[in-house]
Amino acid sequence: MKRTMLSGNEAIARGAFEAGVKVASAYPGTPSTEILENTTQYPTIDSSWAPNEKVALEVGIGASFGGGRALVAMKHVGVNVAADPLFTLSYTGVKGGLVLVTADDPELHSSQNEQDNRNYAKFAKIPMFEPADSQEALDFTRLALDVSEQFDTPVFLRTTTRISHSKSVVELGDPVTDLPVPSVEKNPAKFVMLPGNARKRHVLVEDRLQRMEVWACQQPFNRIEAGEGKVGVITSGVSYLYAKEILPHADILKLGMVYPLPKQLIRDFANRYDTVYVIEELDPFIEEQVRAMGIAVHGKDMLPICGELTPGRLKKALTGEESKAFFTPKEPLPNRPPNMCPGCPHRSVFLTLNRLKAFVTGDIGCYTLGFMEPLSAMDTCICMGASIGNATGMSKVLDAQEAQRIVAVIGDSTFLHTGINGLMDMVYNKSAATVLILDNRTTAMTGRQENPGSGYTLAGEESYQIDLEALCRSVGVKHLTVVDPYDIAHTRKVIKTEMERPEVSVVIARRACMLVKRDPVKRLAALVVDAEKCTGCKACLALGCPAIEWQPDAGDKGKAVINPLLCCGCGLCPQVCHFDAIGGRHEG
Amino acid sequence: MKDKVTNILISGVGGQGILLASEVLSEVLMLAGYDVKKNEIHGMAQRGGSVVSHIRFGTKVYSSIIPEGEGDLLLGFELLETYRYLPLLRQGAKVVANDLKILPPPVTLGKEKYPENIQEKIKKAFPDTLLVNGIELATRAGNPRTVNVALLGSMVGALPIEAELWRETLRRMVPERFLDMNLMAFDLGRQAASAQS
Numbered sequence: 163m164k165r166t167m168l169s170g171n172e173a174i175a176r177g178a179f180e181a182g183v184k185v186a187s188a189y190p191g192t193p194s195t196e197i198l199e200n201t202t203q204y205p206t207i208d209s210s211w212a213p214n215e216k217v218a219l220e221v222g223i224g225a226s227f228g229g230g231r232a233l234v235a236m237k238h239v240g241v242n243v244a245a246d247p248l249f250t251l252s253y254t255g256v257k258g259g260l261v262l263v264t265a266d267d268p269e270l271h272s273s274q275n276e277q278d279n280r281n282y283a284k285f286a287k288i289p290m291f292e293p294a295d296s297q298e299a300l301d302f303t304r305l306a307l308d309v310s311e312q313f314d315t316p317v318f319l320r321t322t323t324r325i326s327h328s329k330s331v332v333e334l335g336d337p338v339t340d341l342p343v344p345s346v347e348k349n350p351a352k353f354v355m356l357p358g359n360a361r362k363r364h365v366l367v368e369d370r371l372q373r374m375e376v377w378a379c380q381q382p383f384n385r386i387e388a389g390e391g392k393v394g395v396i397t398s399g400v401s402y403l404y405a406k407e408i409l410p411h412a413d414i415l416k417l418g419m420v421y422p423l424p425k426q427l428i429r430d431f432a433n434r435y436d437t438v439y440v441i442e443e444l445d446p447f448i449e450e451q452v453r454a455m456g457i458a459v460h461g462k463d464m465l466p467i468c469g470e471l472t473p474g475r476l477k478k479a480l481t482g483e484e485s486k487a488f489f490t491p492k493e494p495l496p497n498r499p500p501n502m503c504p505g506c507p508h509r510s511v512f513l514t515l516n517r518l519k520a521f522v523t524g525d526i527g528c529y530t531l532g533f534m535e536p537l538s539a540m541d542t543c544i545c546m547g548a549s550i551g552n553a554t555g556m557s558k559v560l561d562a563q564e565a566q567r568i569v570a571v572i573g574d575s576t577f578l579h580t581g582i583n584g585l586m587d588m589v590y591n592k593s594a595a596t597v598l599i600l601d602n603r604t605t606a607m608t609g610r611q612e613n614p615g616s617g618y619t620l621a622g623e624e625s626y627q628i629d630l631e632a633l634c635r636s637v638g639v640k641h642l643t644v645v646d647p648y649d650i651a652h653t654r655k656v657i658k659t660e661m662e663r664p665e666v667s668v669v670i671a672r673r674a675c676m677l678v679k680r681d682p683v684k685r686l687a688a689l690v691v692d693a694e695k696c697t698g699c700k701a702c703l704a705l706g707c708p709a710i711e712w713q714p715d716a717g718d719k720g721k722a723v724i725n726p727l728l729c730c731g732c733g734l735c736p737q738v739c740h741f742d743a744i745g746g747r748h749e750g
Numbered sequence: 751m752k753d754k755v756t757n758i759l760i761s762g763v764g765g766q767g768i769l770l771a772s773e774v775l776s777e778v779l780m781l782a783g784y785d786v787k788k789n790e791i792h793g794m795a796q797r798g799g800s801v802v803s804h805i806r807f808g809t810k811v812y813s814s815i816i817p818e819g820e821g822d823l824l825l826g827f828e829l830l831e832t833y834r835y836l837p838l839l840r841q842g843a844k845v846v847a848n849d850l851k852i853l854p855p856p857v858t859l860g861k862e863k864y865p866e867n868i869q870e871k872i873k874k875a876f877p878d879t880l881l882v883n884g885i886e887l888a889t890r891a892g893n894p895r896t897v898n899v900a901l902l903g904s905m906v907g908a909l910p911i912e913a914e915l916w917r918e919t920l921r922r923m924v925p926e927r928f929l930d931m932n933l934m935a936f937d938l939g940r941q942a943a944s945a946q947s
C-alpha cells in the first residue's frame with residue numbers, strides 16, 4: 163500500500179478515481195476548487211468546469227442516468243445555486259452512483275456567509291457523509307458512490323475548510339474494475355418527474371431514509387471509541403478531532419454519516435451516561451435531532467454557533483480554561499488585509515469609479531477587494547451575479563440624477579455564472595444602469611481557473627471562446643465599449659460617458675490577470691520614483707498598489723518609493739503622478 | 751520525541767512561498783515515519799494577506815490546529831508576521847525569522863504603525879531567536895524567489911531529520927529547472943544558521 167500526504171480535496175479526487183468515477187463536474191469555489199484540479203490528473207475521469215453549480219449538477223445527473231458514476235463538487239453557497247435539480251434528484255435517485263461534495267466554510271475564511279449545509283441533507287432527504295481527515299475523505303468518497311447505487315439515492319459528502327485544506331497521511335487503494343458499462347433505458351416512472359410519477363417517488367424517498375437509518379446502526383463508519391466510561395460524546399467530522407484533543411478520556415460515538423442518524427445506536431449509547439455532549443461546529447444539527455428523540459444532551463448551551471470550533475474554543479466551552487499565550491504583543495498590530503496584486507487590471511477601474519463618485523453594486527471575485535481603502539469603490543456584495551439585478555432595482559427607486567451614479571461591476575467568470583440573466587432583465591425591463599464587466603480572462607479569485615470565456619478547458623485544451631460583446635448585444639445591449647484598464651484616461655472618459663447615458667450600457671474592461679497560468683503576463687522591470695521630483699503629494703497612494711511604499715521621514719512631507727521586488731512595471735502609477743516623478747526603470 | 755506531538759508554525763505574507771515551504775516540511779516529516787497534519791487557509795489570504803501554516807507531527811496527531819501557547823517552533827518570513835504569531839508559542843520556543851519588513855497597506859497609508867524595534871522585542875520574548883537575511887541568501891543562490899527554501903534551510907537544525915532526506919524531498923518537489931538554485935539556497939540557509947548558533 164502506498165503511503166502519501168494528501169489534502170482532503172486531493173483525497174476526494176483519489177477516491178473518485180478508485181471508485182471508477184467517469185464524469186466530474188464543478189464550478190470553482192474555495193474550499194472545494196482543488197477537487198477538480200486533481201480529478202483532471204486521472205485520465206479515466208472526464209473532468210470539466212461548468213459555468214455554474216446548477217449546470218455542474220445537471221451534467222453529473224446526466225452521467226448518472228446514463229449509468230456512469232459521477233462526482234459533482236462545489237462550495238457551500240454553490241449548493242444554493244444547484245438546489246433546484248438537487249431536490250428533485252432526491253426523488254429520481256440515480257443509476258450510476260452520484261456523489262455531491264459540499265465544501266463548507268465555517269469562520270468564512272473566503273466566503274460571504276457560513277451556512278451549514280448539513281441542513282440540506284435533511285431538507286432534500288439525501289444521506290450525507292462527513293470525513294474527519296484525508297484518509298476518510300478518500301474512503302468515504304468510495305463509500306458514498308457504493309451507497310448511492312445500493313440505496314438508489316444521490317449522496318452528499320460534506321467537508322469543511324479544515325478538512326479540504328489540511329494534509330494528512332493517506333494509504334491509497336486499488337481502483338474498482340467491475341462496474342457495468344453505461345447505457346440508457348427508458349424508465350419514465352423514475353426519470354420523468356411529473357406529478358403522477360413524483361408522488362410515487364416521494365413515498366420511496368421516505369422509505370429509503372427509514373431503511374438507511376436502521377442500516378446505519380450497524381455500519382463501521384458510525385463507531386464507538388471507548389474511553390473511561392464517564393462521559394459520552396456524539397460528534398463527527400473535524401469536531402471529532404477536537405474532541406479527541408480536549409476530552410481524551412471520553413467515550414465517543416463518532417458519526418461518519420450525519421444524515422440520516424443511526425437513532426437506535428445513539429439511544430443505546432446515550433443511555434449509558436449521565437452527561438452526553440454533542441460536539442459539532444455551526445448549527446445544532448445533530449443536537450436538535452437527538453433532543454427530538456427525547457434525549458437530554460449538552461450542545462449549543464455551551465458551544466458557539468458562530469465561527470469555527472477550534473481546540474481552544476472547545477476547551478474553553480467545556481472546561482472554562484483558556485489556552486494561554488506565553489507572550490502577547492503590547493501594542494496594537496497593523497492589519498494586513500488581502501490586496502489586489504501589483505499590476506492587477508482591476509485597480510484603475512476602481513480608482514476611476516471612486517473619482518466619479520459612482521455607487522457600485524458589486525459582485526464576487528478578486529475585484530471585491532475594490533471595496534477596501536484607498537479604492538473604496540464597491541458598495542454592495544451579496545452573491546455571484548447579484549450586481550446587475552441589484553443595479554436594476556436600485557435605479558428603479560432612485561430619481562434620475564441619483565440613478566446615474568449606479569454602476570454594476572462584475573467579473574467575466576461571474577458574468578457567465580449568473581450575471582447574464584440579470585443583464586437580460588435590465589434590457590428587457592428597460593432599466594438604465596451601467597454594467598462594467600471586468601474581463602481579466604480568467605476566474606482569478608479561486609486560483610485562476612478557465613471558464614467559457616477564456617477559450618480553454620479545465621484540461622488546458624483550446625475550446626470555443628465566448629464572444630462577450632456579441633453575447634451582450636444579443637440580449638439587446640446597444641451601447642457597448644471595450645477599454646484597456648491600463649489606459650486610465652480613456653477608461654475614465656468612457657465610464658463617465660456611459661454613466662451619464664439614460665440607457666443600459668456595458669463597458670468591458672479587458673486586460674489579463676497578472677497571474678494567468680497559460681501565457682503569463684510579462685513582468686516588466688520595476689519603475690522607480692525620482693526623489694527629486696516627488697513632492698510628497700500622495701496621489702500615487704490612491705491606487706493602493708502594494709509595491710508603492712511611503713517613507714514618512716524623507717523630504718519635508720515624506721516621499722513615495724517603489725519596492726522593486728513587488729513592482730511589475732504595469733505603468734499605472736506614472737499616470738496618476740502629477741509631477742512626472744515616476745518613470746525610470748529599475749536596473750537588473 | 752516520537753510520542754509527543756511537535757508543533758511548527760510558518761507565517762508570512764501571501765505570495766512569499768509559504769505553501770511550498772510547508773509542503774516540503776510535511777513531506778519530509780512523513781518520509782521520516784511520523785504521523786503529520788498540516789493546515790493553512792487558502793483563498794482570500796493569499797492576495798498579500800497575513801498567512802500562517804500549522805504543521806504538527808508525532809506518533810499520532812488528531813487536530814491540525816495549534817492552540818495558543820503550544821507552538822514549539824516558528825519560522826517567520828516577515829517580521830510583523832513573525833511578531834503577530836508569537837502568542838501561539840510556548841515559553842522557550844525557537845523562532846527563526848527572516849529579517850525583512852513588508853509594509854502592510856494601512857501602514858503605507860499612514861493609518862497604522864509598524865511596531866518599532868521589532869527584532870529586539872521578538873528576541874526578548876524568545877531568546878532562542880535566529881534572524882536570517884533570507885533575501886540575501888536567496889540572491890546568492892541565484893534568485894530572490896528561493897527565499898522560502900533558504901529559510902527552510904535555516905530552520906532544519908531544530909528538527910530530528912537527516913539533511914539528505916531534505917535534499918531528496920526537494921529533488922522530488924521542486925521543478926527541475928529551479929532545482930539547483932533551490933538546493934543551493936537550502937544549503938546557504940543551513941550554513942547561515944549553524945554559523946550563528
Ligand SMILES: Cc1ncc(C[n+]2csc(CCOP(=O)(O)OP(=O)(O)O)c2C)c(N)n1
Binds near residue numbers: 574
Ligand atoms: C455560488 C458561488 N460559487 C462560487 C463562489 C466562489 N467564487 C467567488 S468569486 C469567483 C469567481 C470570480 O471570477 P471573476 O468573476 O472572473 O473575477 P476575478 O476573480 O477573476 O476578478 C468564485 C468562483 C461563490 N462565492 N459563490
Ligand code: SF4
Binds near residue numbers: 505529602
Ligand atoms: S490574481 Fe489577478 S485578478 Fe486577482 S488580484 Fe491578482 S492580478 Fe488581480
Ligand code: SF4
Binds near residue numbers: 504688710733
Ligand atoms: S508600475 Fe506602479 S502601479 Fe504598477 S506595479 Fe509598479 S508600483 Fe505598482
